[in-house]
Amino acid sequence: MALNLLFIGGTGVISSAAVARAAALGHRVSVLNRGVSAARPVPAGVEVLPADVRDISAVRRALGSREFDAVADFLSFTAGHVRDAVELYRGRTGQYVFISSASAYQKPPARLPVLESTPLRNPFWQYSRDKIAAEDVLVQAYRSEAFPATIVRPSHTYDATKVPLLGRWTDIHRMRAGLPVLVHGDGTALWTLTHSRDFALAFVGLLGRPAALGESYTVTSDEFLPWDAIYRMLGAAAGVPDPVLVHVASETIAAHDPVRGPGLLGDKSHSAVFDNSKIKSLVPGYRAEIPFSEGAREIVRWYDACPREQEPDPGWMELSDRLAAWALA
Numbered sequence: 001m002a003l004n005l006l007f008i009g010g011t012g013v014i015s016s017a018a019v020a021r022a023a024a025l026g027h028r029v030s031v032l033n034r035g036v037s038a039a040r041p042v043p044a045g046v047e048v049l050p051a052d053v054r055d056i057s058a059v060r061r062a063l064g065s066r067e068f069d070a071v072a073d074f075l076s077f078t079a080g081h082v083r084d085a086v087e088l089y090r091g092r093t094g095q096y097v098f099i100s101s102a103s104a105y106q107k108p109p110a111r112l113p114v115l116e117s118t119p120l121r122n123p124f125w126q127y128s129r130d131k132i133a134a135e136d137v138l139v140q141a142y143r144s145e146a147f148p149a150t151i152v153r154p155s156h157t158y159d160a161t162k163v164p165l166l167g168r169w170t171d172i173h174r175m176r177a178g179l180p181v182l183v184h185g186d187g188t189a190l191w192t193l194t195h196s197r198d199f200a201l202a203f204v205g206l207l208g209r210p211a212a213l214g215e216s217y218t219v220t221s222d223e224f225l226p227w228d229a230i231y232r233m234l235g236a237a238a239g240v241p242d243p244v245l246v247h248v249a250s251e252t253i254a255a256h257d258p259v260r261g262p263g264l265l266g267d268k269s270h271s272a273v274f275d276n277s278k279i280k281s282l283v284p285g286y287r288a289e290i291p292f293s294e295g296a297r298e299i300v301r302w303y304d305a306c307p308r309e310q311e312p313d314p315g316w317m318e319l320s321d322r323l324a325a326w327a328l329a
Helices: 013-024 056-063 079-089 126-145 169-176 196-205 227-237 250-256 261-268 277-282 292-304 314-328
Strands: 004-008 028-033 047-050 070-073 096-099 149-154 156-158 181-184 190-195 216-219 224-226 245-248
Touching: 004 013, 013 028, 013 156, 013 196, 028 056, 047 056, 056 079, 079 096, 079 126, 096 126, 126 149, 126 261, 156 196, 169 181, 169 227, 169 292, 169 314, 181 227, 181 250, 181 314, 190 196, 190 227, 190 292, 196 216, 216 277, 224 227, 227 245, 227 292, 245 250, 245 314, 250 261, 250 314
Parallel strands: 004 028, 004 070, 028 047, 070 096, 096 149, 149 216, 156 190, 181 245
Antiparallel strands: 190 224
């Protein structure tokens, strides 16, 4: 049965893949955002409703009297954002899906694999704490008024445009130049990378499902890799099968880089292995099919075809040189 779906966002790494999947399945899809991404254009036949999601009056005008089978919100990040969403979509949708984050799960994890029942606590990263607070608002709305909420927690999801390394493309530039590349910790922490097209298979499958109301779902790949292997897979895809990897404590990197530091200490420095049994029970056909070795080749092909995206980050170049020299001294 075709569903009437609204995606808040719709042109990001995760949301664009979900929009494409929903449209391919024949659902009626609308996206609401400020503008279309050149990197991830909206598929033909998808309606674009232009509005700034933070401008509630503009959103109301864009939506008019429309109602939806499901609303998927990729652009709410705080409790305040979600309170606004509850007001906007109360009585307008049969399901409101909030995209939270697997970084909200307990850090450091007391046990692996991580389950939906794993406590939500992250003392390191404000982004994660904001997602937890937003979830609290939704849970309360579901309990007090049966607001049709579903919570989805993706982990590190990527597409061809996103290099999942600390230095992003700069690290691959360094590999190709024969320069040392920083890896946090000892490189053995396990990490789960999920291609956005795989995420979309599960995500679209839970839309319009009454059984999903009031529930939360982790949606990730079942492949987990040590960080050293992730760096080496990207190196191999870039023609550098044996890159020079230098291990530096996460705390040291964080102390020198306040931008990357919170996400490193609050997420990437901890092993992340997930149990996807719950989403598979709702979407029986779900199986992540794209191994990162394939995803790495896709990333390098995309960047090699886009020279303008290959400009190294001067700040990360300098910090990498300095910390690598210190670690190797």
